[in-house]
Amino acid sequence: MRIFAMFLVTFWLAVPLQAIADIESLLSDGELTVNASLDQRGLLVPGQRTQLILEIATSSWFSGGTRIRIPEVPGLVILQTEQFATNASESRSGSTWVIQRWTLDLYPQRAGNFTIPPISLSIMVNAGEQGNVRGDTLSAPLEFFVAMPSALEEADFWVAAPAFSVRQSLNKDTSQLEPGDAFERRIEFQADDLLAMMLPEVGTERQAGLAAYPAPPVLENSRNRGQATSSRVQTISYVAQKPGNYLLPNEDFFWWDTGSEELRVLTLPAVEVRITGTAAVNTQGAPPALSRTQLLGLALAIAVISLVLWLLKRYRPWRLLPYLIQPLRAGWGQLQDLRKPALAERLNPDSNAGD
Known part of the structure; x- marks a missing residue:
């Protein structure tokens, strides 16, 4: 037994053991690398997109597949908008x-310093003879600064993008409307490097005599190469109610041009509305108008009811009630007789037997 044990020890020392590979060992051996960096060019302001x-x-x-667990950072929106990675290959020290x-995508919501903690990555690679290896590792933390230019300090809302536009269209001439028209x-907003939910909206101010009915906005995000x-498309329907001159005021939108790092102002022109004629009759609370079929049905019902009333008045059918009641009374009497017992309660009602 001792000889067998010595043989096993000798064999174990003679045969070199191959270390079990894992993600951390591949990183330490230089067979796997993980790098994190910011794609930031120039000044970064609140609302401007940058990329990690x-x-x-x-x-x-x-x-x-590789799984990324996105951390939460206060004041910073982090989104994984791409579902797939960009694959490439390169030569390093003669190996591929x-x-x-x-x-x-990163969207800072305030000015100041930001720190992105290490991002957890779940990776699966091939380790040669040891097969596939899956494990978790962390990227390095990153820090960056978001500035607040003096031009933006007085603005309540702005769009930070390399391209931004706003335009509007009307489906009808608003200079000659009548009540009821x-x-x-x-109104359509468009921007690059920005989420649709971050685009501005146009308010609908209430005006007596001109009703406004805004529809839910249509938001769309797209990517091409x-x-x-x-x-963001916003549609508002207006209904003319009273004669007069109305004005849908112009609106200004602040745009921080990230290409030139300058503040620009885009203006949505005002819309003049002129309503002529007389005020529309307010039918609110009035009964709904009947259709032709409903009117014909109502006329037929009135005719039938009138005919029935005339027949009742002409022939007075209630005069036949006594003739109908008499047989009913006779029948009722017969029913009562059937309910009487066949024998008297006492066989000799006039005797005192049994008393």
Whole structure:
């Protein structure tokens, strides 16, 4: 037994053991790298998009999907808008490395310093003879600064984007309307590198004599070859109620041009509305108008009821009631007789037997 044990020890020392591979060992051996960086160019202001680039590279190949756990940072919106990574390959020290690049969109909501904590990554790569290896690792933390230019200090709301536009259209001439007429105002905002929910909206001021009915806005985000474009379409229907001159006031929208780093102002022109004629009759609370079929049915019902009343008055059928009541009374009497017992309660009612 001792000889057998010595043989096992000798064999164990003679045969070199291959360390079990995991993600951390691949990182320490330089066979796997994880880098995080910010794609920031120039000044960064609140509301402006910047991007966080996660680059994962392996000397073998990826054998499974990569999972990213996005942390929460107060005052910072972090979105993974791309569902797939950008794949590439490059030569390092004579070997071919496979690279995954993941992009996260960052939208700071305030000015000041930000710190993005380490991002957890679940990675699966091939480790040669040891097969596929899956594990978790962390990226390095990142810090960046968001400035507040003096031009934006007095603004309540602005759009920070390389491109921004606003335009409107009307489906009818508003200079010659009459009470009861309706028209539609369509306002469309478009911007690059911005989410549709971050685009501004147009208010609907109440005006007596001109009713406004806004529809829910239509938001759309699209991407084409890495270029993000968003739009917000707002439709408002107006109904003319009273004669007069009305004005849908102009509105100014502040735009921070991230390309030139300048503040611009886009103006939505005012719309003049002129209503002529007499005021529309207010039919609120009045009964709804009847259709032709309903009117014919109502006329037929009135005719039938009138005919029945005339027949009742002409022939007076109630005069036959005594003749109908007499047989009923006779029948009722017969029913009462049937309910009487066949024998008397006592066999000799006049005797005192049994008393």
